[in-house]
Amino acid sequence: MESPEKQLELLKRGASQINSEAELLAKLRLGRPLNVKLGVDPTAPDIHLGFTVALQKLRQFQDLGHQAILIIGDFTAMIGDPSGRSKTRPQLTHDQVMSNAKSFQQQAFKILDSARTRTVFNGEWFEMMTFEQVMKLNGRVTLQQMLQREDFKSRIERGEPVHLHEIQYPIMQGWDSVMIKADVELGGTDQLFNILVGRDLQREENQPEQVVFLMPLLEGLDGVQKMSKSLGNYVGVSEPPSEMFGKLMSISDELMARYYLLLLGEELPDIHPMDAKKQLGFRIVERYHSTAAAEGALADFNTRFSKRDLNQADLPIVQMAGVEPDIVSVIVASFFQAFQVQKSRGDARRLVEQGSVQLRGEKVAELKAIPALNAGDVLRLDKKHAVRIG
């Protein structure tokens, strides 16, 4: 095991805030594996790159010999974390949550070492609690404390509802820390408050308080809001290689620097931005799929977009048997078959009118065209989607 000082130095890298470093160092000096907690709410079945920032840090703790504890918030997910939320999250059923949790774990183990990870469901203790115990727990936190939170405060200012069950969230997350005797809790910067509540509760239970360890939040593809499933600006770790690569290629240059820093832990290399972006895409695909997949995605991107040669590209194949022969119907069917996207005929018509649709490299501009489709023909639908006729 590395010396405590060396560990601290490694761990600090990329962190946004540690409360406090001195405390962390003291814990590292205990010479035993620390319980490092990372909580996740399986509100959606997929992990996206934003969450991997914290996961990677947890992996680093693991590699330094500490005990990673992944808390699956099966119970809290039914409430929904209000952090950074302008609206109440929809509540999920327990069945939804459990099925999400399953695929969530699989994906988390692309980053974590599954053999050395303890996974816990917080329903284990919350389902057993009596109302009396719940009330007792509530008695330890004041409304004023809860209302200090920026997200609640701003919702109140804007005249939007804050429900009581949302106020319970930090208490529950804090109680998780007590139950697993966390030494360190990892989270995004938006988790500061929740993690601090954990410290309060631990102190009340005469436990040593956990160190607050915050990682920066990764912006989503739009470069403005944090990456999140519900905003649709995310890259999922289980997305197909070319999809993943394509999404990363579409980010802005400023954002690319952030991604380098937070996902690869490096400075942006001093090369042409497009090449840098291709490297980024390659390495991310490589990490979550394989080197071969990354090479494939890169090659595909190059033929498809850099050389604008759709013909050689690896495109999804669509069957047109039983589909009306007019171009609009063909487009709608293609979107649905190849990408599971339900376009309206109006959307499809618009794509034709505005000159996006190409068959065998020729623009199809006539709405009522009955195109002659041969097997192997390439049909370009829009900027990002093209198919091959089967």
Added chain:
RNA sequence: GGGUAGAUACCGAAGUGGCCAAACGGGGUGGACUGUAAAUCCACUGGCUUACGCCUUCGAAGGUUCGAAUCCUUCUCUGCCCA
């Protein structure tokens, strides 16, 4: 419990009996330009339709009217004030 204000398309927000498929802004999509970057310009943005037009939509359900997002009734949800 009492009072009061509100609920409009992806979001914000106008509209307060016909000119409303509903202004405007943001977002999104397509085109030009490019590096699937940024910036800029143009177009589109409920469904069906080549089009005329038809259909569904303004929290929900009923009603008044030739005609309702707009008026009435009941209901659901939310803010604010009072208790």
